[in-house]
Amino acid sequence: MKQTPTRGWGAEIELTPLVNGDCRRLLTHLLDRSSPVSVRELATQVVAQRESIALAEVPADELTRARVELCHSHLPRLDEAGFVAWDRGEDTVATGEHPALDDHRLSELLELETDAVVRAVADDERRRTLEVLAAVDGQMDRATLAKHVVAQAHDVSPSEVPEREQRAGLVRLHHVHLPQLREAGLITGEDDVRYTGHPELDTELLGVDPADFTSRPTAGVQTIEGRDDIVAHGQQLFDEADEEMFIMITTDGLLDDECIRRLSAAIARGVDVYVGSQSSEVRDLVRRRLPSAVIWEPQLDWLNLPPERERVGRLVIADREAVMLGTLGEPVDGAYRETALVGSGPDNGLVVLLREMLGTRLDHLDGQSEDVLNQLPL
Amino acid sequence: MTYRYSLDDDEQPSSGVVFAMAERTGQRAVDLDPLAESVDPDALDRLFATDPQREVTFSYLGRPVTVTNEAVEVGESDVADEA
Numbered sequence: 001m002k003q004t005p006t007r008g009w010g011a012e013i014e015l016t017p018l019v020n021g022d023c024r025r026l027l028t029h030l031l032d033r034s035s036p037v038s039v040r041e042l043a044t045q046v047v048a049q050r051e052s053i054a055l056a057e058v059p060a061d062e063l064t065r066a067r068v069e070l071c072h073s074h075l076p077r078l079d080e081a082g083f084v085a086w087d088r089g090e091d092t093v094a095t096g097e098h099p100a101l102d103d104h105r106l107s108e109l110l111e112l113e114t115d116a117v118v119r120a121v122a123d124d125e126r127r128r129t130l131e132v133l134a135a136v137d138g139q140m141d142r143a144t145l146a147k148h149v150v151a152q153a154h155d156v157s158p159s160e161v162p163e164r165e166q167r168a169g170l171v172r173l174h175h176v177h178l179p180q181l182r183e184a185g186l187i188t189g190e191d192d193v194r195y196t197g198h199p200e201l202d203t204e205l206l207g208v209d210p211a212d213f214t215s216r217p218t219a220g221v222q223t224i225e226g227r228d229d230i231v232a233h234g235q236q237l238f239d240e241a242d243e244e245m246f247i248m249i250t251t252d253g254l255l256d257d258e259c260i261r262r263l264s265a266a267i268a269r270g271v272d273v274y275v276g277s278q279s280s281e282v283r284d285l286v287r288r289r290l291p292s293a294v295i296w297e298p299q300l301d302w303l304n305l306p307p308e309r310e311r312v313g314r315l316v317i318a319d320r321e322a323v324m325l326g327t328l329g330e331p332v333d334g335a336y337r338e339t340a341l342v343g344s345g346p347d348n349g350l351v352v353l354l355r356e357m358l359g360t361r362l363d364h365l366d367g368q369s370e371d372v373l374n375q376l377p378l
Numbered sequence: 379m380t381y382r383y384s385l386d387d388d389e390q391p392s393s394g395v396v397f398a399m400a401e402r403t404g405q406r407a408v409d410l411d412p413l414a415e416s417v418d419p420d421a422l423d424r425l426f427a428t429d430p431q432r433e434v435t436f437s438y439l440g441r442p443v444t445v446t447n448e449a450v451e452v453g454e455s456d457v458a459d460e461a
Contacts, residue, residue: 171397
């Protein structure tokens with residue numbers, strides 16, 4: 001998953017007054033006007049828009065009620081948040097200084113009809129939650145989601161999120177955000193959550209750069225760049241595997257403590273873990289830390305792909321349904337520039353290709369016989 | 379018996395309600411039914427943001443919960459057969 005620094009709406013931007021439909025209608029009308037508008041006119045416009053009637057048809061009692069709501073609820077909140085400047089002496093309203101007023105996405109936000117959808121995107125942590133889920137092709141368990149959401153908020157990699165922060169994030173997801181997102185029809189699932197989207201909601205509103213989506217088809221092979229995101233995706237595969245985890249690693253240092261911990265958790269819940277490496281350090285590490293994992297030494301150095309001299313750094317296959325193939329570029333300042341191809345689903349092209357390449361030999365891995373292991377085309 | 383949970387300075391009241399209930403009932407916070415199904419957490423937090431001198435009482439998981447700016451108090455369950 002691509003990690004996105006805070007973009008567009010910042011965390012400090014207060015959008016909650018817009019959860020109210022009349023506030024959105026009021027602001028929409030105000031943005032069309034270049035001079036201050038009387039509260040009475042605003043109230044008339046709000047009722048006419050809401051009820052889809054002509055201005056002259058707005059009933060007097062409806063108008064009175066709308067004026068009371070404007071004065072006691074909507075205008076104070078919009079004024080405090082900076083969306084409008086309300087001159088109580090003149091009883092007129094003009095647009096305020098709110099930074100979102102200059103954001104081209106504000107008009108889309110104001111056009112949303114369902115309050116629950118606006119509520120979902122009005123809070124920065126809910127927005128990040130949706131952003132993470134929308135960028136993931138498929139479902140994500142809540143603990144992993146919490147980690148990614150917190151990571152985005154602090155602009156760090158998911159593996160750097162302290163466990164305490166992750167737990168607090170998980171509690172907020174469970175008690176505050178996920179129920180609201182579910183109610184808005186934006187997500188489904190309890191323990192494993194999936195983004196379903198809403199017909200009214202353009203993902204651009206989440207602060208997600210639309211280019212992130214067009215360059216990454218949802219079903220197919222995607223590219224992940226940068227070590228942190230690759231590691232995070234690999235760890236997610238470790239967490240999601242139900243039966244089998246097949247891992248190839250070329251150089252040591254690609255299997256950090258967090259990976260070991262998650263593999264260990266996978267083994268504990270009954271997943272068969274296979275680790276292959278030509279590096280004796282990696283094999284020793286696995287033997288020491290993951291005694292239940294099956295280890296072997298690949299016989300062929302197919303990992304050297306000559307043309308660009310890009311080398312495969314890691315290969316992860318989970319349940320033969322999800323694949324990540326990471327390549328190491330030329331080392332820069334001692335660190336490799338890493339890129340990974342990922343695909344998931346039994347019919348995914350990359351998954352099918354690797355399953356074919358490894359063939360039925362995968363089935364014999366647990367035999368641990370030297371002969372079988374020698375036959376691996378690795 | 380009423381259980382009292384003190385709020386940290388930077389702790390949101392909604393978060394305090396969850397942890398108070400978790401401690402009172404001996405359950406993990408993530409295993410409790412979502413707070414949002416009983417009260418709007420955003421609205422609750424906003425109440426105290428606009429004026430800390432408030433006292434709000436509502437029912438969550440069958441127990442009366444009273445929130446002030448300093449603490450959350452969880453009362454006895456009003457469901458007879460619950461411990």
